[in-house]
Amino acid sequence: TKNYEYILTSKPAEGVALITLNRPKALNALSTPLFTELNEALAELDADDSVGAFVLTGSGRAFAAGADIKEMKDKTYNEVYQNRFLEDWGKLTSVRKPIIAAVNGFALGGGCELALMCDIILAAPTATFGQPEINLGVIPGGGGTQRLARAIGKSRTMEITLTGRNFSAAEAAAWGMVSRVVPEGEGKVVEEAVAMAQTIASKGRLAVQAGKDAVNAAYEQTLREGLNTERRLFHGLFATQDQKEGMAAFAEKRKAVWKHA
Numbered sequence: 083t084k085n086y087e088y089i090l091t092s093k094p095a096e097g098v099a100l101i102t103l104n105r106p107k108a109l110n111a112l113s114t115p116l117f118t119e120l121n122e123a124l125a126e127l128d129a130d131d132s133v134g135a136f137v138l139t140g141s142g143r144a145f146a147a148g149a150d151i152k153e154m155k156d157k158t159y160n161e162v163y164q165n166r167f168l169e170d171w172g173k174l175t176s177v178r179k180p181i182i183a184a185v186n187g188f189a190l191g192g193g194c195e196l197a198l199m200c201d202i203i204l205a206a207p208t209a210t211f212g213q214p215e216i217n218l219g220v221i222p223g224g225g226g227t228q229r230l231a232r233a234i235g236k237s238r239t240m241e242i243t244l245t246g247r248n249f250s251a252a253e254a255a256a257w258g259m260v261s262r263v264v265p266e267g268e269g270k271v272v273e274e275a276v277a278m279a280q281t282i283a284s285k286g287r288l289a290v291q292a293g294k295d296a297v298n299a300a301y302e303q304t305l306r307e308g309l310n311t312e313r314r315l316f317h318g319l320f321a322t323q324d325q326k327e328g329m330a331a332f333a334e335k336r337k338a339v340w341k342h343a
């Protein structure tokens with residue numbers, strides 16, 4: 083993988099791509115150049131057959147403290163509307179492979195929204211979430227009001243969005259927004275996320291992709307449509323070698339060897 087200015091990429095374990103936001107002096111404020119690099123790295127690694135899952139994390143005191151306020155502050159309505167400001171920030175949600183957010187420190191505004199765009203969130207005890215946009219005279223613009231409402235419910239989302247108060251890793255866990263809080267220790271949350279990503283990457287890729295697509299359907303479709311989507315994806319997997327292998331391996335009491343085909 084190539085060298086970037088605002089992110090770091092590595093392959094810390096078999097099948098795992100780790101992307102680290104690397105603008106620590108600005109608390110990983112999400113500037114346009116940072117997002118351009120992030121999208122480029124995601125596209126490259128999503129197409130890389132050696133990668134089965136991603137971990138996305140921050141550095142220093144932050145996962146990401148939001149969109150870059152200094153970049154945004156002088157923009158006009160005409161400019162943001164005509165240029166569809168922030169539209170390509172959602173590209174992350176069309177990545178095929180699962181993305182685990184390992185959240186350390188501040189995940190505010192666009193940083194919280196970025197975590198919510200990922201498939202699984204693990205939090206360090208230091209993680210601090212929030213949508214402080216109201217304090218800047220705006221509202222969340224990267225899906226915060228929608229994804230947060232689905233993750234933690236209306237009343238809490240209203241409170242967070244309208245008061246701008248931050249919430250802790252413990253609250254995020256109690257509200258079901260994060261899978262769990264990983265106990266302290268230097269880099270611990272990233273280690274846990276990498277281990278989880280490695281587990282996911284060790285499965286058949288087609289089934290993993292179908293699983294991700296099916297769960298995401300729960301956020302896009304009615305129950306009836308979602309159940310139909312799930313059933314069709316389930317049926318479709320019977321066309322794969324991995325289904326034959328997985329079920330044969332069970333019957334023969336041996337470990338499956340996935341062909342990702």
Ligand code: CO8
Pocket residue numbers: 107108109111112147148149150151152168171188190191192193195196214215218221222223224225
């Ligand atoms: N943008 C630009 N620079 C930032 C940002 C930011 N969001 N956050 C921090 N920085 C910079 C600071 O300006 C400072 O730079 P410098 O050293 O040059 O003065 C440096 O990072 C360190 O920050 P602080 O000195 O402020 O550190 P503190 O520990 O005192 O405070 C805080 C930490 C509380 C996190 C504070 O920095 C803060 O409030 N930051 C802004 C948080 C915020 O309002 N975020 C929301 C931004 S709006 C937004 O995200 C819209 C979402 C759009 C959609 C995105 C889709 C993904």
